[in-house]
Amino acid sequence: xxxxxxxxxxxxxxxxxxxxxxxxxxxxxxxxxxxxxxxxxxxxxxxxxxxxxxxxxxxxxxxxxxxxxxxxxxxxxxxxxxxxxxxxxxxxxxxxxxxxxxxxxxxxxxxxxxxxxxxxxxxxxxxxxxxxxxxxxxxxxxxxxxxxxxxxxxxxxxxxxxxxxxxxxxxxxxxxxxxxxxxxxxxxxxxxxxxxxxxxxxxxxxxxxxxxxxxxxxxxxxxxxxxxxxxxxxxxxxxxxxxxx
Numbered sequence: 001x002x003x004x005x006x007x008x009x010x011x012x013x014x015x016x017x018x019x020x021x022x023x024x025x026x027x028x029x030x031x032x033x034x035x036x037x038x039x040x041x042x043x044x045x046x047x048x049x050x051x052x053x054x055x056x057x058x059x060x061x062x063x064x065x066x067x068x069x070x071x072x073x074x075x076x077x078x079x080x081x082x083x084x085x086x087x088x089x090x091x092x093x094x095x096x097x098x099x100x101x102x103x104x105x106x107x108x109x110x111x112x113x114x115x116x117x118x119x120x121x122x123x124x125x126x127x128x129x130x131x132x133x134x135x136x137x138x139x140x141x142x143x144x145x146x147x148x149x150x151x152x153x154x155x156x157x158x159x160x161x162x163x164x165x166x167x168x169x170x171x172x173x174x175x176x177x178x179x180x181x182x183x184x185x186x187x188x189x190x191x192x193x194x195x196x197x198x199x200x201x202x203x204x205x206x207x208x209x210x211x212x213x214x215x216x217x218x219x220x221x222x223x224x225x226x227x228x229x230x231x232x233x234x235x236x237x238x239x240x241x242x243x244x245x
Contacts, residue, residue, distance in 0.1 A: 018104045020054075020091040025113050025242050028058045028086040042067060046099045054102070056089040061114060061238060064089065068106035069118065069233050074181045077123065078235035087242070113242040122229040127183040129224045130173050130216070132190065138220035142166040142193040149197070159201035159209060166193045176223070179212060183230050188221065 031038060038058070045054040056064065062082040066073050091109070093102060110116040142165055149165055162175055169190045177184040179202075200215035216223050 018094075018097070018101050019108055020105050021094055023089070023091040023109055024245050025109075026088045026245075028088050031058060031086075045093055046097050046102045051097075052093050052095060054089075054091045054093055054106075056087075058086045059089060060084060060086055061110075061116075064106065064110060065116065065118070065233070065235065068103050068110055070103055071233050072178065072181070074125075075183070075230060075232045076235065077232055078238075080235075080238075082235070082238065083240045085240070115237060115239040115243075117236045117238075118233050119236060121232055121234050123232050124227055125182065125230050125232075127185065127226055127228050127230060128176070128180060129185045129187045129226060130169070130176065131187045131222050131224060133217060133220050133222040136220055137188070137190060138218070139190070139194040139196075142195050146195075149195075157199075157201075157209065158203065158206075159199045160212075161199040163197045163199075165195045167196060168193055172196060176212065176216070183228070184223075185228075 031040075040058040041063075042054070042056040042059065044050040044052075056067070060082070062073060062076065062078075064087075065082075066076055069076075089109075091105070093105070097105070107116075146165070149163060152163070160179060162172070169188050170186050172194075173184045173186045196219070198215045198219060199210065200212045201209040202212070203209065210218065213223050
């Protein structure tokens with residue numbers, strides 16, 4: 001009988017949703033930088049230099065939802081407009097938690113404090129496919145132990161710079177996705193790691209600067225526009241005001 005009780009208690013504990021050891025949600029103060037720079041966004045948590053503490057300053061509910069479910073904001077939809085009010089979130093993460101477990105903890109926090117409920121769905125949306133251009137790739141393969149890239153000299157023109165070493169095509173596709181704000185599928189079939197030194201601008205008035213499409217072409221790659229069903233997070237409900245700590 002004693003063993004049955006212990007097993008029952010263990011099963012109950014195992015079934016409990018993962019949760020932060022402690023968490024605080026407060027409305028953010030006014031974004032006033034007169035006394036110095038302010039930090040907007042998330043820091044800490046598993047995979048960072050401070051895995052046991054997660055903070056998110058001046059964060060919106062929408063930003064917290066995308067963080068909790070690991071999707072960019074263009075893959076989140078809601079029938080009702082999400083509030084724009086900003087919050088400071090501080091949480092203590094249990095020792096040994098990984099990134100997947102952290103996201104489950106954040107999902108639970110959103111459900112408890114904002115009454116958030118979501119489901120996944122497929123929606124057709126614009127997307128891009130990254131392929132190798134005619135003539136082949138011009139990427140330089142990364143070699144272990146090669147000298148680090150030196151910072152460019154002189155003043156740089158305005159734009160987005162991607163100057164890194166030892167990155168995969170999938171990682172590059174993720175960067176492009178963030179810039180284009182649409183899904184980017186890797187269709188190159190290029191394995192391994194590469195060095196990237198490329199930049200582009202979204203300023204339509206700067207006709208002499210490379211666009212993201214021409215910059216990608218300079219690497220021997222190509223971005224093809226299209227549409228495809230994409231998995232999205234649908235926000236079913238939420239409270240505008242979080243429950244008190």
